Amino acid sequence: MPIGKATFKLKEAIVPTRRAVIYTRVSDTNEGNNGVSHEFQETACRSRAAELGYEVIEVFRDNFSGKYLHERPELSRLRELVRQGHIQAVFVWKLDRFSRRLAQRVICVQELRDHGCQYISATEEISDSPEGRLLESILGAIAEFEVERTLERSQAGIAVLKGRCLPICQGKARYGYRYIKESRTREIVEDEAKWVRKIFEWCVGGDSSMVIAARLNRFGVLCPAVGRGVKTRGASPQWHSSTIRSILKDASYAGAPMVSGKKRSTAEVSRKGHKRTEKTNPAEWWKAKDPTPPLVDKETFDHVQEALRSRRKTRDGRTAEYPHLLRGMVKCKICGRSMSPWKTKNPAGKTYFYFCCVSRQMGCNCGNAVTPIAWLDEQVWSSVVNLMRDKDAIEARCREFMKENKCDDLERDQAAHQSKISEARESIQRLIRMLGSSDDPEILTPLQGRLAELRSNIEAHQSEVRHIESKLFTVKNQAYALQHWAEACQVGGEIIDEENVTFDYKRKLLKALDLQVFAAKKSIQMSLGLPLVIPDSSPGLAASPTSPAARPDVRGAITTRR
Template sequence: MIALYARVSTEEQAKSGYSLQDQIRQCREKAGKNAECIEYVDDGYSGGFLERPALSKLRNDLREGLIDKVIVYDPDRLSRKLANQLIVTEEIEKRAKLIFVNSEYKNTPEGILFYQMRGAFSEFEKAKIKERMTNGRRAKARKNKVVKDVKVYGYKFNKESQELEIYEPEAKIVRLIFELFTDPRGRVQGINGIAHYLTDKGIPTKKRKGVWHRQVVRQILMNETYTGVFYHNKWNTEGMLVNKYKDSDDEKVSMTLRPKEEWIPVEVPVIIEKETFKFAQKLLKESRRRWAGTSKNKYLLSGLVRCGDCGNTMTGRRAKNWGTYVFEYSDAKNTAGAKHKGCGNRVKCEDLDAYVWNHFVNVITTEGESAYSEVAATTETQDSIPFEESELQRIEAELIRIKSGRKRLLDFMTNNADIVDEEDIRNQLKELKEKEDHLLKLKEETAALLEERKNNEVNDEIRAKAVERYFENENPESMSIEERQELLRMLYREIRVYSNGKIDFISL
């Protein structure tokens, strides 16, 4: 049986005239009249990778012994990458005869050398084509043009002007999503709540589907394009074309973020104001903690309280105290696998809730509508330092302890080689390495938060909304716990409680 293999990618079909029909026709002529042939055709697949449906089927049929001759129009149809071309060639040569229409292949030292040289030039040509296309796209982007339809919900692509234009039916949904997230007013709870809300209202997605998923809502909330800037060359997608042909997630290539200096900004119409977007990003960082789960009991400060001594979050729980059940916030972590059990700090919910709410009301009512501009100055005590700064100090101390512990283990293993349990030492070293990696990641995130905190201006617009929301209620003290939670979360990112009674309010 003779296999006829043909491949064409989009740009080659347009520029080089490698039509599939012509390739197959010439391969059939090479095979001869009345020859029994099977066609293997990859239409629109790049020669830069091997994971192509028809080529994979051909290789499998070769292994099954169905093929005794393979005819290809040109070596670069097998692959545009020399290493891959040689791999496929060797596979074919082991089980069948390889014939090219456009060149002569000989399995001799000279023939193989020429074949490799031709493959190298083919790979170089492919790289140059890619470079020219990439440079062309970047040049257009630098002229404030959107190179292709990026399919951002809320916009439509104008092919003639190569610009994004606001598509109002979708843009109003984008504004609604940001409003529901930053000012829910009891309508929804978190990202999941927004997804259910949009689905229940029958609002279609970008792909005209009726079901919204939380990840789609999250992507919209994180998309900076809505503030008036779209970035070209932001993501590195090299190699991702083959992901749909890989079965295992471990084998798939992930999209990575390029260094920011390589991004190319393009101005687009504004849908969401920058202040609102910034506030949404701050809420997103805390959303997983705030909406992590549900409890039988409702706690006013759920997701806001942290122990100022050990750094553990403090969650609401019902505890037994001298035969009486009380509700309290505690830093104790009793779940299996919890790395930090907490230092035992706890405070009665009733006491802390009253103190925090009274503090909030005092800030709001004392200064009236100007209160929002004073919140940042009044929410931390004069002698306290930002939480991020104290957290960095704690992390640095932990890293020093880990380094010291690792040195002691290595010294012990070196000095007691005859009696030491090497496997046990290695496991301890592995645990220290995992803890060190976790702390280094946490350090990087905390440092970024601290830098953002130093550079961030007080969000007057958001704080003004909190004041407005409070005063528009005729009887503020009758507000539900959900309404109070929303107001507190508009002003505070975290409330730190110390065992000595000290309380710090960390603003957004």
């Protein structure tokens, strides 16, 4: 692949030359006379370094016995240079040049590796020789030993904290706080804490988590992850309702003691490079003696917990108080946003339930008035019952739709456009060949004009093909949905005449019909989420008394919803 090659070359250009030093040593006694002089060692090392692509920046020469390590002046200088991190490799003629004692050599090699430096022998392949293998195993054992020692030390530290009932104070503290590691406590960060207080305040005032999140995003408040420099991979840097809920449910904001020891990080790293943690046994958890400074009082917190509990939806869309038949199916007729169920109490204590456009809670009121829920339920249900009873109209409309939207025609058109595109492409190829073979401007100019024309033709055909493709997709989807819809109508029509239709059944039927209600005060418009336009004569949707223009704009509804 050319791209791979380019990257490789780029890497070569970016990576600086690797620098190395040579260490030679002759013993005082007779080595210098046996052909292993400094010069001999240096030559061997230099050729090996050149082979491996290292630049030799300095040569260190010691005249010393290999028995002693720390007394050698040049070796000490070399180790100092390595510690500064300027060198990537140390070349020696043979492994024993560093030291004749294995233990000393292990210490030296470990030191080199700690500073990112390699130990290379000019004449021996370290990993292949028996000594190399021994060296490797010893180094491995040392590394393992170090890991265990660290773990032991940290666990001893945790045991001390546990004994004194102090928190661990690791990682990021909760939003609104900062860890003080010295005193093992949490301190309030006022910039964040003011938002925590606001969140509780808004929740007490009746705002949902979603509304609160939207408001914070609108105010430009940084969400916890972004505000504190936590790296988020792909996550959008915004407040979400889940973040708000986790803050609202967190007892430590009301001054609950900090619980430590819930998680323990392991040596494991996930495929994406995240550190893994494991949950510890709850019996090992402990509560910190010093409670966190609270941000909200106990009463507020309890109130919020109660509010969250009561707002929890049941499976079929009912709140604990009122069974909302149309929850999730009502949209604002003015701005198109959803309408959510709300309630108010008048001074006499009577509760009213109504649907209200969410733009009101979001602070950008579209001006739509509220719609009473009981009234809307009745209107919608009676219209649906009327529609169900008129089976013939439904069936006729289904047949008509299938006849109107024949996929075959669309597919034929699509193929025609495709063949025109390929024809134009071939002509362009021919023109390009002609352009290449001639220099005469009188021939070239008209050819270029023709080329531009062909290119614009191709674009026009392509946009036509895209249009047909989306149409085909919609038609196929609709045909499928229509089939289901007709089945639902059939089943629905049979049961609807019975006296006591249950709430669950009503809701299931409305969902199966893919019902969508657009409401503005007491004017409603219904769409069935299908290309099913009910004829005016039908007693179905047109029968709705408060909406004279009851024929739903169903096609529009589909394109915006799917």
